[in-house]
Amino acid sequence: MQLSNSSQYAIRILAYMADKKDSKLLNATELAKTLYIPYKFLTKIMTELVKSGLVISIRGRDGGYKFEKKTSEIMVSDILAIFNDSIKNEQCVLGIGFCNGLCKCALHDQWVEPRHLLQKMFQESSLEDIAGKGCKI
Amino acid sequence: MQLSNSSQYAIRILAYMADKKDSKLLNATELAKTLYIPYKFLTKIMTELVKSGLVISIRGRDGGYKFEKKTSEIMVSDILAIFNDSIKNEQCVLGIGFCNGLCKCALHDQWVEPRHLLQKMFQESSLEDIAGKGCKI
DNA sequence: ACATAATACTACTTAAAGGTAGAATTAATT
DNA sequence: AATTAATTCTACCTTTAAGTAGTATTATGT
Numbered sequence: 001m002q003l004s005n006s007s008q009y010a011i012r013i014l015a016y017m018a019d020k021k022d023s024k025l026l027n028a029t030e031l032a033k034t035l036y037i038p039y040k041f042l043t044k045i046m047t048e049l050v051k052s053g054l055v056i057s058i059r060g061r062d063g064g065y066k067f068e069k070k071t072s073e074i075m076v077s078d079i080l081a082i083f084n085d086s087i088k089n090e091q092c093v094l095g096i097g098f099c100n101g102l103c104k105c106a107l108h109d110q111w112v113e114p115r116h117l118l119q120k121m122f123q124e125s126s127l128e129d130i131a132g133k134g135c136k137i
Numbered sequence: 138m139q140l141s142n143s144s145q146y147a148i149r150i151l152a153y154m155a156d157k158k159d160s161k162l163l164n165a166t167e168l169a170k171t172l173y174i175p176y177k178f179l180t181k182i183m184t185e186l187v188k189s190g191l192v193i194s195i196r197g198r199d200g201g202y203k204f205e206k207k208t209s210e211i212m213v214s215d216i217l218a219i220f221n222d223s224i225k226n227e228q229c230v231l232g233i234g235f236c237n238g239l240c241k242c243a244l245h246d247q248w249v250e251p252r253h254l255l256q257k258m259f260q261e262s263s264l265e266d267i268a269g270k271g272c273k274i
Numbered sequence: 275a276c277a278t279a280a281t282a283c284t285a286c287t288t289a290a291a292g293g294t295a296g297a298a299t300t301a302a303t304t
Numbered sequence: 305a306a307t308t309a310a311t312t313c314t315a316c317c318t319t320t321a322a323g324t325a326g327t328a329t330t331a332t333g334t
Contacts, residue, residue, distance in 0.1 A: 001138065003230065006321085028281075040325075043281070059280060063280040063330080095145040121248065177295075194311060197308095198309045
């Protein structure tokens with residue numbers, strides 16, 4: 001019952017970047033060291049974030065990453081979507097095919113509220129909101 | 138963001154068994170067919186449940202499984218514990234080492250309430266409560 | 275032009291979850 | 305005693321997530 005490592009890392013990276021958004025560019029080496037994320041894995045994740053249009057990359061010497069969009073416009077749920085970690089309404093806690101009003105799983109009724117709260121949490125938290133909150137590690 | 142297959146299967150199996158608890162014994166073949174769970178994987182899971190003391194197995198002809206404890210005394214959280222799927226208080230949504238009051242992750246404050254609701258859901262749902270609710274598949 | 279320092283790409287390796295196969299064991303019925 | 309139908313054990317296979325390695329590409333500064 002947890003997010004994938006990629007999602008966790010991505011949120012931590014972007015929250016850190018949001019905190020430091022005054023600085024022009026942040027490069028992979030610095031991010032990896034600061035956040036204790038394996039360098040090669042981090043660059044893989046960053047490339048995903050670039051392809052998804054959340055951040056821009058500048059290659060070559062003095063290059064690095066910066067946001068493409070405003071941090072107030074990037075929600076945590078947007079990040080989860082990139083790594084197929086979204087919590088969908090149809091998602092059944094017991095993994096049965098169709099879990100809705102007609103045919104619902106044994107835990108369906110209990111699951112509705114926590115799921116909704118999770119969705120709300122991810123959909124309503126922007127990077128601006130969470131920037132610089134708490135520790136990095 | 139979901140339970141392991143083993144946990145999902147185990148809950149579905151036990152909820153079904155709780156529903157049919159009038160019948161003396163339920164065997165793996167019937168459970169696998171009814172619940173559309175791969176037979177061999179189901180027996181593997183059942184053996185875990187036996188070892189954990191939730192159910193008793195009777196070997197040999199006319200054998201099968203039945204509950205060791207009352208279904209009102211088995212909570213969903215007990216099942217999750219068997220498959221290392223419990224939601225713990227220390228569990229950080231962003232996977233950082235120590236996420237508490239002193240050093241907390243960027244999403245810590247938002248995570249507290251959903252996590253608590255999830256824990257509550259699992260800790261307060263007994264097999265008796267969820268027996269026979271909804272569909273099986 | 276060249277050296278340097280950065281990202282991007284391709285491919286591979288490792289670890290864990292998910293699932294399968296087959297033989298061994300057990301117990302009831304005949 | 306033999307047959308049958310059930311669980312259990314050991315070992316393996318498959319798939320996916322996680323992580324690594326090496327090279328190619330790009331752009332800056334000298």
